[in-house]
Amino acid sequence: MKSKLIGFIIVAILATACGNTKKDSEGSLNDKKAQLEKLKSEQKKINEDIAKLESDIKKADPTAIVTNAKLVSVLPLATTDFSHYIELQGRVDAQNISYVAPPNGQGGIVKALYVTQGQSVRKGQVLARLDDQMIRQQIEPLRVQLASAEDTYRRTKSLWDQGIGTYQQVLSAKTQMESLSKQIGVIQKQASLMTVTAPSSGIADQVNVRVGEMFVGATQAGPQIRIVNTSNLKVVASVPENYLGRVKVGSRIQIVLPEQNNRVIEAVVNVVQKVIDPNTRSFNIEAKIPADASLKPNQVAQIRILDYSAKDVIAIPLNVVQSDENGKYVYVMEKSGDKMIAKKKTVTVGESYADLIEIKSGLAQGEQLITEGYQNLYDGQVIATVAVKPAQ
Known part of the structure; x- marks a missing residue:
């Protein structure tokens, strides 16, 4: 009996609590609705005030910025x-670069050197002389023999003219004389090949040999004498394969020189390589550029190829x-x-x-x-x- 009474009391308490919670929830919702209506009313009033102010401002200042714009x-x-350009990196190159080689094909010890690095030279100018002493030593004995052979020929010919001796003697003396003369000519030619001359005009860009050293033209360190003609320059660049149809002979280009404050040189493409490099998938182009003493072979240049304009x-x-x-x-x-x-x-x-x-x-x-x-x-x-x- 007592336990039933306690249970009834608990149920009654819970019911009362739930009822109060429901009333509190309904009261809170009503408060929120009322607050929303109040804010809407205030918003309407604010919008009306804004519209009036905008109208007043517009009348007073027609150039005023529209609110909310x-x-x-x-x-x-x-x-x-x-204009559209293809931008690449290229380099300045000399069309005429000569690597001086010994005329005899073998070289020799430098006996005299007549050129210094940076010096201007002319085609055919003597640059160096190689030691030809051993060659010239062969000439003197032959000259003595030749003088004797010439004397023998003259005497034999004189006797033959007088009817003394045989024609065979005259022919033999003449043959001996001519043979010695040819031998001397061959040795003199060999001696002349010991004189090194410039194959072209230009600047002796590199002189990497001294008197007493062996001159063979090129060593593992590179060419011993190199001549560059800077009056005939070009720029070369490698163009990706996908531009093949957009670059042709006659295309205008701009050559930008970063080392010269981005100076621009105008030029025209005059060579377009026909073969694609299988490794780089690119082809080379060349363009002649005016002579310029300030430009150096292998100087870096930025290339802009005009491939479209409107x-x-x-x-x-x-x-x-x-x-x-x-x-x-x-x-x-x-x-x-x-x-x-x-x-x-x-x-x-x-x-x-x-x-x-x-x-x-x-x-x-x-x-x-x-x-x-x-x-x-x-x-x-x-x-x-x-x-x-x-x-x-």
Whole structure:
């Protein structure tokens, strides 16, 4: 009996507690609803005040920025000339580089040296003489023999003219004389091959030999005497295979010299290699450049090959072009009533170079391109502008 009474009391307490919780919950919800209505009423009043202030400001200052408009910068579009370049690294080269070799094909000890590094030389100028003492030592005995043979021939011929002796004696004396003369000629030719001359005119760019040393033309350290003709220069570059159809003889190029404050030299491609290198998948080009004493063979140069150009086109900053599922688009500013809005325009793009891209269609001269603040714009959004001057 006592346990039943206790159970009844517990149930009664729980029921009372639940009822109070429900009442508290209903009271809290009603409070929130009331608070929401109050805020909405205040918001309406604030919006009315804002509208009135906007109207008053517009009447007082027609140029004032519209409240809630997104601030952007615009660029008036104008036609321009557009060019695309293939940028590569190349080097300056001399079309005439001569490596001096010993005329006898074997070389010899340098007896005298007549050229110094950096000196200008002419074609045929004597650069060095090799030791020819042993060769010339062979000539003197032969000259003595030749003098004797000539005397014998004259005496034999004189006797033959007087009817003394035989024709065979005359012929033998003449043959001996001519043989000795030819031997002397051969040795003299060998001696002349000990004189080293310049094969071409230019600058003795490298002289890596001294008197008393062996001159053979080239050693493991490189050529001993090198002559460079800087009056006939060219630039060479390796072009990737995928540009094969865009580079041809006659293509205009710009040669930029980083070591000379990015000085630019204009030139034209005059050689396009016909064979693709299987290792690098590239081909070589060459372009003649004017004579310039400040240019050095193997000097690094940046090459810009003009492979596309168009006149009177629309070219815009590359970064303002965006993409979606329908293609490429940009935003321009248009007037809508008394407001300025962002207008989304689909465009067809062409080539791009540096920070510009060519627009084939979709934009026209005079339109106001949004160049700053275009991120997160939507079509028809109210905007306020700050003009950007076109690049000169």
